[in-house]
Amino acid sequence: MNVEVTPLPGIGVREDFAIRAGRRIGVISYREGKFELIVSKEDDPDASGVSIPLTPEEAGTLAGLLGSPQLVARLSEQHRDISGISTRQLPVTAFANRTLGDTALRTRTSASVVAVVRVGVAHPSPGPEFLFENGDLAVVVGTVDGLEAAAQILTGG
C-alpha cells in the first residue's frame, strides 16, 4: 500500500492513500497530539468530504478495531498446518485491573493468550503479571472448545 506522507508546516503531518473504491482515506496527526480521520469527496479527490477529529485514545481504539483482525489473520495463517488449532480475538470485559494470571486461562481451557491489543498497539506474549484494562482485546490460540471456554471466562459469562 502506497501511503503518501505530506508535512503540513505549522500543523502536523497528513498520511493518506487511495482505496480501491476510488477515494482517498487518511489521518492528520496534529503537532499537539490530536488526530483527524479524513475521507476525500467522491467527485473531487482534492477535497476532504469527511474530517472527524479524534482524541489519541479514540484514534487508538479505532486502530485496534481495524488492526487486530489482521493480527489474528496472520496468526491463523501460521497455524494453518496444525490441525485443530485456531486463533481468535476475544474482548476482555471481566478482568479490568486484574492480571492475566488471575484468569487462569491456561489451566482451565489450555488455550493461551499470545498477544493483547490495547489502543491500537499489540503487546506480544503477555506474562501472568500483565494487567488488563477496559477495552483490551486478547488474541488467543487454542482448540475450538478451548477458545469457546476462554471467551466465556474473559467476558465473565
Added chain:
Amino acid sequence: MPETTIALIQLGAVFFGLGLLGRVAWRFGISPIPLYLVGGLAFGSGGLIPLHGIEEFAHLASEIGVVLLLLLLGLEYSASELTTGLRKSWMAGVLDIVLNAAPGAIAALLLGWGPVGALAMAGVTYISSSGIIAKVLGDLGRLGNRETPVILSVLVFEDLAMAVYLPVLTAVLAGASFLGGLTSVGISLLAVTIVLVVALKYGRFISAIVDSPDHEVFLLKLLGSALLVAGIASQLQVSAAVGAFLLGIAISGSTAENATRMLEPLRDLFAAMFFVVFGLNTDPKSIPPVLGVAAALAVITTATKIATGWWAAKRQGIAAMGRARTGAALVARGEFSIVIAGLAVASGHVEGELAALATAYVLLMAIIGPIVAKYVEPLSGFLLRKRTASVTP
C-alpha cells in the same frame, strides 16, 4: 475616584467590549481584527469615547502585542520547514511577491508617498494573514484537502520573506542614507542567515535555555527572553518585532510547540490591545478619503492572491476546484499588514494617511478573506460549469 480605579474600570470595559466583538465576529465566520480596529477608532482621538488614564498602559501593551505576534509567527514553522519551504515553493513565493506587493507599491507611488511609503505599502498588500487562514481552513474542515500543503507552503515562504523584509523596512524607515541603508540591510540579512543556520544546527541549545518542565518558569523565561531580545534589537535599530521574530525561529522542536500553546492566549490579549491602539491613533475622519483607494486595492489584491494560489496549485497537479480554493484561502490580510503599517507610521517617515489606508484596507480584507474562502466552492462550481457548458454547446 482614584486614578487606578478609573484605569481598571476603563481597561475592564475595553477588554469586555473586545470580547463581545470577537464573539460577534466568529459567529459570522469573520476575523475579529477589523472589529478591534473599529473599536479603536471609536475610542480614539476624534472618536466617540476618548480614553484617558490608560493610554500609557495601552501603548506598552500594544508594543508587547507586536512582539508576541512576531514571536509566534517565528515559532509557527521550524527552521527545517522554512528551508524545505524555500526549496520547494520559491517559484510560487516569488510570483506571490511580484503580484501582491506591486499593487500596494504602485498605489503608494501614485499617492505621492515616495519610495519609503511604497516599500511599506508593498508589505501591507503582500503579506497574507496566516492566523486568519489557519483558523478558516480548520473551521471549514479543509486541512485534509490536497491543496492545503500548497497554501501552507506559500505562507511559509511569506514567513521567510518577512524575515528579510522587516529588517530592510526598519533600516529604510530609520532614514539611513543609501550606503548606510545598504549596510544595515546587509547586516540584517547576515543576522537572518546566522539565526537560520544556528536554529538548524544548534536550535536545541537555544531551546534548552528557555525550556523548563515547570509551566510557570517556562512562561517567565520565554516572555523574559522575548522582551529582552526585542528590546536589544530595538536599541540596535533593527526593531523589536524583528528581534522577537528571529528568536521565534531559533526556538525549535517540542519547546516551540509548548511555547506556542502557552503564549497563544497572551498573544491574543495583547494583540487585541495592539489593534485597538492602532485604531486609537488613527483619526476616523482620515478613513473616508482613502476608502476609494482601499476598495480598489482590495479588489485588485483579491484577484492577484487568487491568481497566485491558482498557479501554485496548478503546478502541483491540483484540479480546477482545488486551485480556486487555494487562491481564495490566501486572500485574507490581517495582523501583519497592520504591524507593517504600525512600524512605518511610528518612524514618522511616512504620511499619516498610510495608517488610514492600511486600516481601511485590512478592514476590508480581513472580512473579504474568510468570506471568499467560504463561498469559493459554490461560486467557482457555478463558473466552471458555465465555462464547460459554453465550450461544449
